Amino acid sequence: MKINAAIVGTGASTFGRFLPQSQLGLAAEAFKAALEDSGLKREEIDGLSMHMGSPLGLDYDRVADGLGLNIRYVNQGWTHGRFVTNALQHAALAVSAGMAEVVACVTAISFTRERAILGGPGDIEGHREEGGTHGESPPYGLTAPAGGAAIAMQRYMARYGTTSEELAAVPMQIxxxxxxxxxxIMQQELTLEDHQSSRMVVDPLHLFDCCLITDGAVVTFVTTEERARDLRQKPVRIAGMQGIRSGRDEFIFAPPGLGISQQPESDSASRPVDREVYGLAGVSRDDVQGLYTYDAFSPLVLFTLERFGFCGTGEAAGFVQNGTIGPGGRLPVNTNGGLLSEAHVAGWNHMREITRQIRGTAGDRQIPGAEVLQWGTVWGDSIIFTA
Amino acid sequence: MTEITAKPLPRLDGPEAPFWAGLREGEIRVQHCVACGTPRFPASRFCPECHSDRAEWRAVEPRGEVESHCTFHKCYFPGFVGDMPYTVIQVRLDCGLRFFSNIADGGRPATGQRVAAVFEPATADVVLLKFAPEDGA
Structure with missing residues (x-):
């Protein structure tokens, strides 16, 4: 089946910490904004692809009921950030297959209300007997996603001699x-000194290597290219996509080959299987004008650059120096400010930014002539968006 | 109050039961494939190498090397508040399997440090697998 899908609307709630609104309240705010943006009517939304269910987010039935929708297609992912790509991919597949005309991808999360999920007593999945979803091993105090990212970064530093000062380029540029x-949310310049003097969260990760913990919602509408042409906005075409990678080679916060948990060790170099998305989209990596990635922790940006082959193995810390990934850089990364500095809406704030960039409405952040943008994660999935 | 301040404990009644029983008796027992001999952990139904479903729990050498580590300065889980900051290590046993753990007595190791297992009681029923620098290392 050929992918026939485009983003035609995007809307967001306010982003903030300890917002008084419920998740459903945030979703409604974002949903209304997306209707306004797209020109679609509520009755035309007939599919739902939910990223995060309860308790961090909302379950599909609650959304359909709460927003007054009549739905004939539903997808709901695991309550983990990693399912962002998957939720958008399922929306694209559903409209391509005719299972729905317009799918709303809805993500409404209250991290500040559910903080105990992040490595505290509320983290049910972190306590799974065979190990948590980010390598958690609670009896030994390895109880939070930051731990998995830190232990991977420490190993990367030992292998390649990378320093915290070099890593700082990632949050500083973003x-x-x-x-x-x-x-x-973050509106002050971040200097190297700020980064280095910030408190350690999980050494070697400083405070500014860790993303924001916020509340917010983003709604993204996906329909077919034919339907998209009749709508208000310039369509953002989903040109190609590759799925989440899984198996013994994979540790969620490390590139294959780094040797974290039971990963076999290798040189971690980008492999053809990591780069299928370019061929599927009919573009080359050199065509990509901006990269968007799940920057929950700054090392994940380095690992993603290497996984997709933007640079060689062990070279990413060098690659990100001198403004390469910042405004006007050779490969701008997360031009919205990412999870590190805009807000943590699980990557959907990045999807909203991709949409604005392809439309040419990103204001001061506009990548000149943006026609090919990539979403790609350290766990290996990706989507190429084109004008 | 006890519930909130206690450290998280493993469950002892699942597929990993023989591992925890082994620790109580001073051994690191993991599944070994009966067909090809490959050790594996965590427990799984089939051998990831040859897909055989025949496995037995046997002890492995309780020695290995520290491959990586991280130090928690933020207390995510209230039970660890008295240990702050504490270090988690990744140990690769000589059999090739890796475990997340701690240095017994709370030390902070160097990457590449040789270590030997320490069987540290946590409760009357639970013994945790920790490590200490190997003699003379």
């Missing part, structure tokens, strides 16, 4: 994007 985004 912050520079955020300064151009009025929706971003």
């Amino acid at each position: 912050r520079r994007h955020a300064l151009r985004n009025p929706d971003a």
Whole structure:
């Protein structure tokens, strides 16, 4: 089946910490904004692809009921950030297959209300007997996603001699994007000194290597290219996609080959299987004008750059120096400010930014002539968006 | 109050039961494939190498090397508040399997440090697998 799908609407709630609204309240705010943006009517939304269910987010039946929708297609992912790509991919597949005309991808999360999920007593999945979903091993105090990212970064540092000062380029450059985004929560410049003097969260990760913990919602509408042509906005075409990778080679927060948990060790170099998305989209990696990734922790940006082969193995810390990934850089990364500096809406704030960039409405952040943008994660899935 | 301040404990009644029983008796027992001999952990129904469903729990050498580590300065789980900051290590046993653990007595190791298992009682029923620098290492 050929993918026939485009993003035709996007809307967001306010992003913030300890917002008074319920998840459903945030979803409604974002949903209304997406209707306004797209020109679609509520009655035309007949599919739902939910990223995060309860308790962090909302379950599909609650959304359909609460927003007054009549739905004939539903997908709901695991309550983990990693299912962001999957939720959008299922929306694209559903409209391509005619299972729905317009699928709303809805993500409404209250991290500040459910903090105990992040490595505390509320983290049910972290306590799974065979190990948590980010390598958690609670009896030994390895109880939070940051732990898995930190232990992977420490190994990467030992292998390649990378320093915390070099890693700092990631949050510093992403912050520079955020300064151009009025929706971003972080609005002050981040200097190397700020980064180095910030408290350790899980050594070697400083405070500013860790993403924001926020509340917010984003709604994204996906329909076919034919339907998209009749709508208000310039369509953002989903040109190609590759799925989440899984198996013994994979540890959620490490590139294959780094040797975290039971991963076999290798040189971690990008393999053809990591780069299928370009061929499927009919573009080459050199065509990509901006990269968007799940920057829950700054090392994940390095690992993603290497996984897709933007640089060689062990070279990403060098690659990100001198503004390469910042505003006006050779490969801008997360021009919205990402999870590190805009807000943590599980990557959907990045999807909203991709949409604005392809439309050419990103204001001060606009990548000139943006026609090919990539979403790709350290766990290996990806989507190429084109004009 | 006890519930909130206690450290998380493993469950002892699942597929990993023989591992926890082994620790109580001073051994690191993991599944070994009867067909091809490959050790594996965590427990699984089939051998990831040859897909045989025949496995037995046998002890492995309780020695290995510290491959990586991280140090928690933020207390995510209230039970660890008295240990802050504490270090988690990744140990690769000589048999090739890896475990997340701690240095017994709370030390902070160097990458590449040789270590030997320490069987550390946590409760009357639970013994945890921790490590200490190997003699002379």
